Amino acid sequence: xxxxxxxxxxxxxxxxxxxxxxxxxxxxxxxxxxxxxxxxxxxxxxxxxxxxxxxxxxxxxxxxxxxxxxxxxxxxxxxxxxxxxxxxxxxxxxxxxxxxxxxxxxxxxxxxxxxxx
Amino acid sequence: xxxxxxxxxxxxxxxxxxxxxxxxxxxxxxxxxxxxxxxxxxxxxxxxxxxxxxxxxxxxxxxxxxxxxxxxxxxxxxxxxxxxxxxxxxxxxxxxxxxxxxxxxxxxxxxxxx
Numbered sequence: 205x206x207x208x209x210x211x212x213x214x215x216x217x218x219x220x221x222x223x224x225x226x227x228x229x230x231x232x233x234x235x236x237x238x239x240x241x242x243x244x245x246x247x248x249x250x251x252x253x254x255x256x257x258x259x260x261x262x263x264x265x266x267x268x269x270x271x272x273x274x275x276x277x278x279x280x281x282x283x284x285x286x287x288x289x290x291x292x293x294x295x296x297x298x299x300x301x302x303x304x305x306x307x308x309x310x311x312x313x314x315x316x317x318x319x320x321x
Numbered sequence: 322x323x324x325x326x327x328x329x330x331x332x333x334x335x336x337x338x339x340x341x342x343x344x345x346x347x348x349x350x351x352x353x354x355x356x357x358x359x360x361x362x363x364x365x366x367x368x369x370x371x372x373x374x375x376x377x378x379x380x381x382x383x384x385x386x387x388x389x390x391x392x393x394x395x396x397x398x399x400x401x402x403x404x405x406x407x408x409x410x411x412x413x414x415x416x417x418x419x420x421x422x423x424x425x426x427x428x429x430x431x432x433x434x435x
Contacts, residue, residue: 237421237422239423241423241426247409247428247429247431248323248426248428248429249411249413249426249429251423251424251425251426254422254423256421295364299421307352307354307369307377307415307418307420307424308354308366308369308377308379309354309366309413309424310366311356311363311364311366312363313363314363314364
């Protein structure tokens with residue numbers, strides 16, 4: 205079963221607008237972490253933001269914020285004031301807290317974002 | 322720069338061949354993870370090593386194997402290559418077992434099988 209679901213294969217957003225990328229997850233662990241990575245066309249994986257399952261406040265990092273709704277098991281990424289350089293593939297990922305997970309991340313299918321002038 | 326180094330960056334080979342991808346983790350990181358990214362499968366976790374020992378296994382084919390050496394660098398060996406093995410292979414690293422933060426990814430090794 206899919207652990208991480210990103211339902212938006214792609215989206216266009218105008219420069220300076222905000223965009224929300226959806227992510228839902230599935231886990232029975234109480235302790236887990238949620239991550240967003242950005243992959244530009246050059247291919248590297250760039251870490252953006254992290255949210256722990258016990259964190260009461262939504263994580264923010266500059267123009268990135270994570271809208272964490274634990275009961276709904278969603279961890280949407282909000283990018284404010286989009287820039288042309290934000291055009292990339294965005295991946296949501298989860299690390300489950302069980303000891304046999306050993307820290308690996310499970311990734312969603314990704315959302316391709318294209319920022320237009 | 323994440324501090325994780327992967328070589329080679331690009332590799333083109335033929336079906337049936339064998340290749341080795343190399344990864345040097347960030348200084349001090351004990352865990353190394355290998356991921357495969359292909360168009361049809363997305364980002365798939367392959368295998369993880371911690372301080373030289375295999376710790377977690379994902380969707381890794383039997384034709385693939387990996388190891389982590391005493392100096393903590395890791396190698397991913399891909400044999401009897403098929404067209405479908407063409408993909409971007411990432412190595413990532415993280416510190417000790419209790420670490421809960423992000424994984425640090427290398428720039429990837431792009432394998433093309435012709």
